[in-house]
Amino acid sequence: MPGLYMLDYGAGNVRSLINAVNHLGYDIQYVKEPQDILKADRLIFPGVGAFGHAMEALHQKGYAEPLKEYIASGRPFMGICVGMQTLFEGSEESDIPGLGVLPGIVKKFSTDNKAVPHMGWNATQLLKETDVANYSIEQGSVYYFVHSFAVPYDATKHHGIALTTTQYGDEIFVSSAQHNNVFATQFHPEKSGYMGLCLLKAFLSGPGVYTNDQVNRIVEPTLLPKHALTKRIIACLDVRANDRGDLVVTKGDQYDVREKDGDNDVRNLGKPVDLAKRYFEEGADEVTFLNITSFRNCPLVDMPMLEVLQRTSETVFVPLTIGGGIRDVVDPDGTVHPAFEVAGEYFRSGADKVSIGSDAVYAAEKYYAQGKDGSSAIETIARAYGAQAVVISVDPRRVYVKDPSETTHHTVKTSVPGPNGEQFCWYQCTVKGGREGRDLDVRQLVIACEALGAGEILLNCMDRDGTNSGYELELIKAVKAAVNIPVIASSGAGNVGHFQEVFENTNVEAALAAGIFHRQEVPIEAVKKHLKSVDIPVREHVP
Ligand code: 1PR
The missing domain is CATH 3.40.50.880 (Class I glutamine amidotransferase (GATase) domain)
Structure with missing residues (x-):
């Protein structure tokens, strides 16, 4: 034309x-x-x-x-x-x-x-x-x-x-x-x-x-008893290079992505672009990519995820989120690229949102120590691209205590007691893909990130990741009660009932899963069919 x-x-x-x-x-x-x-x-x-x-x-x-x-x-x-x-x-x-x-x-x-x-x-x-x-x-x-x-x-x-x-x-x-x-x-x-x-x-x-x-x-619009916003089902692809250097979709058990036997290589569940296309065709409401080896310095001149996004956005017409490595990066020649610029490259390559993990924890720590100064990745990206483009990926794990007085952190009474019968736990924030725990609880993190301008929380749980034992409802309820921005429940989905459980017991806006979709144990269509049958609103897939 x-x-x-x-x-x-x-x-x-x-x-x-x-x-x-x-x-x-x-x-x-x-x-x-x-x-x-x-x-x-x-x-x-x-x-x-x-x-x-x-x-x-x-x-x-x-x-x-x-x-x-x-x-x-x-x-x-x-x-x-x-x-x-x-x-x-x-x-x-x-x-x-x-x-x-x-x-x-x-x-x-x-x-x-x-x-x-x-x-x-x-x-x-x-x-x-x-x-x-x-x-x-x-x-x-x-x-x-x-x-x-x-x-x-x-x-x-x-x-x-x-x-x-x-x-x-x-x-x-x-x-x-x-x-x-x-x-x-x-x-x-x-x-x-x-x-x-x-x-x-x-x-x-x-x-x-x-x-x-x-x-x-x-005609004039009619006010309905309830809005029709559907619950989102998100497919998540953890991506990294295997030992031969091929970029693969992998999936860990509590963040350990290596095979337990054989050559001990990174578990390979498919190719990122192909899998994303499959999920779009199967009715995923969004697709999220996480570059899980981002704790290594990855110069802007060599970001394989940019090409993954460019190719994916040619055939996938639902929102794409990219996480991993959204922070200041340094090229081999010493050029520093601020997080804002890194995010910009991803947006121009087809991402609609970026998700920030480790850097959000450091920003929250700084927020409590010094207040806001407008310089964090969350603030700079949200200012230019809008709050809706900034997702915070949280990687918490349980720390058990016998009594809430043992810690200054926000605790929950848990129905899953600790190894020594502890009735309480707090959720500790981690950085570098769970490799390092920080003195910050998940409630502190999400409150700070919302104040800094983040638009959504992607809430993982290291204890549940890859276990197929259901979402961590106690964690999700605590986070949902702390913020006004949308929350995505993640980690632990094993069957269609787990999606029903998370939507009925918490008011999260979305639920994300990885392993069951990659291994084709539970198709996205089956999740939606089940949710519809129990009156939980979902988007119908119209191919
Ligand atoms: O810190 O900003 O560079 O971001 C690093 C990103 O990489 C974070 O979003 C972090 O969650 C992710 N990440 C780092 N290491 C791992 C790992 O698995 N070794 N993946 C990792 C986290 C968790 C979920 C997973 C759900 C659902 N993956 O994304 O998809 O738990 O899994 P399930 O349904 O199979 O239970 P930064």
Whole structure:
């Protein structure tokens, strides 16, 4: 398609959008200078990060006025996420006004009874009854959202402009807008699996301009007793080189990844890119890669995970997280790359989130010793790419005590007593893949990381990892009670009942598993089928 352009201001993962567009058979060009915007026949603006940062970038690069002129010219325009938010009059997030193409102000979600960011797959209420102007969205269609701010639906402003609304907690917000040549989604079609690809195709192949004369009826949204945000099922791939130097997906037992017999090599469960593709096709809601040998210095010039991400994002259209080695790194010539730059390389290679392990523990220790100074990897990455892009990977292990008075750390009364009958334990944070314990408990860690600006917790448990004995519910409850950001339960899944157990007993947003998926003992589809049968909402897989 001649003249299909993408407006990128250099913040975050635009590769996924390009890959999705290419996958649909279209070529897309970057806007490199303001005049390119006016050359476009069709324009997509996939904004990411913070509203203020996006608006500042539009002004600094001289894009704001040509963008308004382009939209006023009536040619098809699509905004995604912050690219949609900038169309409104302004945002609570910043003093800089928006483009003012659509009425309304972007506001922060309240944290009453729900985690913020709103992260995951949620349903849409289609407000315009039409066969033509709906961009393939149907009543109840489910897409991937990740944001802390949204435009609350207001009938006086948005009737006839909102194409869909979505409910989070008891807040109803505009999840997509359609007004003449302007189409915009708060959700990420490029991350919404096959449903998202259909929507993009509808924008790319259709006229891209619709008036409300083509709509049969416009209805108002209804407040439902409960929102429809689904519980996420995440496949995790621990990646490292084996003794022959091949990059493999491995899986440890309580973090020990070497075979117990034979040549004692690293357990090899498959190739990272192939396995990730398989999990996408089997219905995983997200895929996480962890580079588990990141405690060795890995220079930026030699990061094999960059290629893994680049190749994976060509065929996997759900969110990708990369962890391991997100910290300052030093190249062989002595060049230091701050964590922020390392994360940037990963985002440009197709990652949507980075997960920080060891460095988060050091940052939390510093936070308690000196307070915030804005320099940690969590802060610098969250500032530029948004809190939703920063996950904290926690590797805790149990330390038993006879009585809580024996330690200053936060203890829990445990139903699994220690070797000497101890009734209490605290969860000690570790660094370097569990090789070193620190004087910090998991509650301290997650509270500090949330205060520093992290957007999600990936909660492993060394005692449960690879045991197939179920998730560590006592740990998960303690962490969930300490923070307002989403929490992913990890370590110990052995059967479909364990997923039910974790969702029914804790209010975690997601559950992650590795071993049972790699060994094909429990397919992702079976997990979802089971959860659906016990009324736990999950995203249906539509191949
Ligand atoms: O410290 O920021 O460089 O990050 C290192 C990352 O590598 C951390 O996220 C850490 O969890 C991970 N890691 C380091 N060593 C290991 C290891 O296994 N030897 N993997 C490791 C951690 C745990 C989970 C696993 C779940 C589910 N893997 O990710 O996938 O426990 O497993 P299961 O379902 O089979 O029980 P940094």
